[in-house]
Amino acid sequence: MVKVAVTGLGTINSIAKSKEEFKENLKNMKIGIDHISQFDTAEHKVKIAGEVKDFDPTQYMDKKLARRYDRFLQFAIAASKEALEDSGLNLTEEWKENAAVIVASGIGGFKTLYKEFLKMEKKGPKVVSPFLIPMMISDMASGVVSIEFGIKGPNFNTVSACASSLHAIAIGTMLIRHGYVDVAIVGGTEATIDPMPIAAFANMKALSTRNDDPKGASRPFDKDRDGFVMGEGAGIIVLESEEHAKKRDANIYGYVEGFGMSGDAYHISAPDEQGLGAAKAIKLALKDANIEPERIDLANCHATSTPAGDIAETRALRNALGEHAKKVYIQGSKTLFGHALGGAAAIEFIGLILQMKEGFIHGMPNLQNPNDELLDLNIPKETVEVKTQYAIKNSFGFGGHNVSVVYKSL
Missing domain, CATH: 3.40.47.10 (Thiolase/Chalcone synthase)
Incomplete structure (x- = not known):
């Protein structure tokens, strides 16, 4: 391929x-x-x-x-x-x-x-x-x-x-x-x-x-x-x-290793509460990339800060990654610059690439009181200096549109 x-x-x-x-x-x-x-x-x-x-x-x-x-x-x-x-x-x-x-x-x-x-x-x-x-x-x-x-x-x-x-x-x-x-x-x-x-x-x-x-x-x-x-x-x-x-001897940041796409078939604006459609997109991306869930180091989430959306996404990560979901670094970049709707995922994907290249994961400064379902997950509040190789980027839209991309950094 x-x-x-x-x-x-x-x-x-x-x-x-x-x-x-x-x-x-x-x-x-x-x-x-x-x-x-x-x-x-x-x-x-x-x-x-x-x-x-x-x-x-x-x-x-x-x-x-x-x-x-x-x-x-x-x-x-x-x-x-x-x-x-x-x-x-x-x-x-x-x-x-x-x-x-x-x-x-x-x-x-x-x-x-x-x-x-x-x-x-x-x-x-x-x-x-x-x-x-x-x-x-x-x-x-x-x-x-x-x-x-x-x-x-x-x-x-x-x-x-x-x-x-x-x-x-x-x-x-x-x-x-x-x-x-x-x-x-x-x-x-x-x-x-x-x-x-x-x-x-x-x-x-x-x-x-x-x-x-x-x-x-x-x-x-x-x-x-x-x-x-x-x-x-x-x-x-x-x-x-x-x-x-x-x-042409170009500088290569890394590779788009795989992608997955799915539909919730659930509601015009609300996500499927269990995140089943999102989990399907993540699993398809992993399959397309031909890697096991355990290879994922970082998940840059859609994470809009809505009551239903954030929980559905973390349930999707648990479903797709199994027990490994507890070890993956999880972040949501909209906490820093807001939600640019149709432009959001690309901005966040660039942020993901830059973080992986430079060897850090930005923290979540407004995560003061984590939701009970998230207490066993690895969501840093402060920036962490760490080298990561494989990441998953998620993005979901009104209408039940789900996309996940697996990225590999050099």
């Missing part, structure tokens, strides 16, 4: 605007959650989020393009530039004919849609921007990355709510394995810190209302967790066949 290597990383999120800054802030457990500054929250139940502060899109594109791109598209370009520079692929042209772009977004250009809707309500249909549709549709992240860098292979997005960008990584891996492409630019992007999404998620009681303590609001696995905190940003990963990467 063709081995799929990771050769480039790029991210922008609430704690970092580069992979190097991301690595340091993960290690130091910096929390990027604060009071929302992008709109007036006076009438909102939820007033906190993990915002990308002081973002200037003109650092990554000219002003004309920036005006025509929704924030989620701007993030995609910014992260892709870093990932391609990191990979060294931007030094040549020949690879672009046989490369895929799969940049996911769960929601797309909601900011633009909401702004244009308000304009139409106030002044009528004539004022609606002719750029609304291409600024809004979620596939356009893949489109603009392809256009910006001249990449001419398969070009599409994956939409599966919060599992979107891990699906993108899995599908990119599949395309390389089967010889359709040599390179896949994969990941996700999201920018939904806006009045309507915040109100909608709040009204369905999915968001934390810990407005008086923003940095303590996202608390995966803690008894006092009360919902997730909205985040934003992008994560882009360059995947290559091992042969293609070695032929």
Whole structure:
């Protein structure tokens, strides 16, 4: 089977605007959650989020393009530039004919849609921007990355709510394995810190209302967790066949060893309480990677900080890993930078890769009172210096979408 290597990383999120800054802030457990500054929250139940502060899109594109791109598209370009520079692929042209772009977004250009809707309500249909549709549709992240860098292979997005960008990584891996492409630019992007999404998620009681303590609001696995905190940003990963990467003497971080995908067939927003669908995805990923559960050192969990989700996921880990689940390091990175929905898994996967490369596992600073079911599990509160080789990354989405990926670090 063709081995799929990771050769480039790029991210922008609430704690970092580069992979190097991301690595340091993960290690130091910096929390990027604060009071929302992008709109007036006076009438909102939820007033906190993990915002990308002081973002200037003109650092990554000219002003004309920036005006025509929704924030989620701007993030995609910014992260892709870093990932391609990191990979060294931007030094040549020949690879672009046989490369895929799969940049996911769960929601797309909601900011633009909401702004244009308000304009139409106030002044009528004539004022609606002719750029609304291409600024809004979620596939356009893949489109603009392809256009910006001249990449001419398969070009599409994956939409599966919060599992979107891990699906993108899995599908990119599949395309390389089967010889359709040599390179896949994969990941996700999201920018939904806006009045309507915040109100909608709040009204369905999915968001934390810990407005008086923003940095303590996202608390995966803690008894006092009360919902997730909205985040934003992008994560882009360059995947290559091992042969293609070695032929050009690329720096290889590690390998996507296996993936598994499943559906809960249970509920539109709630997870299966026993985590059976999630456990199936993990088992399929292990089977695809051809490794035993005992080889897994680290699990970077979906861990949104919702009452039902965190427990279902830990039950899934016990089901899939058996007694070894008690020995695996377990973490949830949303505690630091919030939940970027369709972009979340890619950002977290990059964080996982950086931690494994540098030999540490970031702690869970808000885990003060672990849920009773978790007391025998290995969830560090502080950063641990340890070398790990195999990890599992989980991501789950509304609609019962489950994805797990096995990663091997060098």
